[in-house]
Amino acid sequence: MLFCYGTLQFDAVLKALLGRIPEQVPAAAPGYRAAALIDRVYPGLVVSAAGGSASGVALTDLSNEEWRIRDAFEDEKYDLCEVALSTGATAWAYIWPGGDVCSEDWDPAAFEARHLSAYAERRTRLAPGLAAGKPKGK
Template structure:
């Protein structure tokens, strides 16, 4: 069953890719494919420092016809688990922004520690009732997905759109 999300979490004043890049050092909350070292290594050429994290009030939702999830508001409590990347350079932020689907909105979210971090939020539409299964992704798709990321990485680093 497809779930329609019509009212995502309120957008704080600090949202959007341009706003994030205008600010100083910060962290990225990763709840999907970016929490896998193989994907980060393929895209960035290294594995950034990271720590376990969770985003209360959200879930990593499975999306229609996509291998990756979308972070959406969870209707009945709970939290999305993942990691925070703590030492991204501005260039690495640009690569990740170019890599992420244009539908995502980069927003600041409150983490379970009380600190805030940036996360790519899915705005709604094409959301399935079930949560994304990271273990299934790792078992069935990670190797091919990381190889695809490695092929995209040079273009992203050169500032080319993902489709070129």
Template sequence: MTHTITSPAPVPETSGRRNRLSQDPDVLFCYGTLQFDAVLKALLGRIPERAPACAPGYRAAALEGRVYPGLVVNRFGGAASGVVLTDLSSEEWRILDAFEDERYDLREVLLSNGTSGWAYIWPGGDVRAEDWDATVFEARHLAAYAARCARLAPGLAAGEPKDK
């Protein structure tokens, strides 16, 4: 599938949770907590196929009051690093979409290798100046976060809304 994507565009303030998967996404670019095996295993029961990737023109920003990041346009250049998940089933897409914060907007982004992938992009607000630090997340929050994901997973798989 060939896509033409030029550059990061501003994200509207409102996102359409119920419409996010209507775009028929295929490859998911993960720049935050979904890069961790423990989180994927807790949510999906397996670790999907993946490959390293970068999204030029974006950064994984630390968010106020949250341990997970938001992908935002990087006005100073650079690229957000992460992985692409390449073999998600439609059921796994549904689970991950239900898991993601409702404020995220699912958008297609250009990756540094010239292909595209879909990413959950933060619409703005609550963004801190510093980038999210995966090493700090892993050391301080991963165990509790993965445990919370494991508690949520059965409900998400059954189509229940995520608790707030």
């Protein structure tokens, strides 16, 4: 199971990257927040000093090939770690190691209004190369 708290909460991004919309359930990661990142339109999951919880979805039926595509897609700075969810389950999540984290949380509504269409379009162009095992940007 993969916990998604950022751009992968949007069906258009999932469809562009994976060619389908995986099964998903609403979830949250207590003790974390989806932080805005400097000069990036996507967030990073970081420990929340103020408590709280990062909301998102858990993708429940990713194939091995889809996991490989996901790993190739993510920024190399992320660490894949297991996190506890509010549902009582655990899931893998891409954790941001810090360094360029903003004090404010990432705003999914602002991303949807300003960036989603172009972001999904870029993922559509990137997906065939990732599926073929080519490095991102090649």
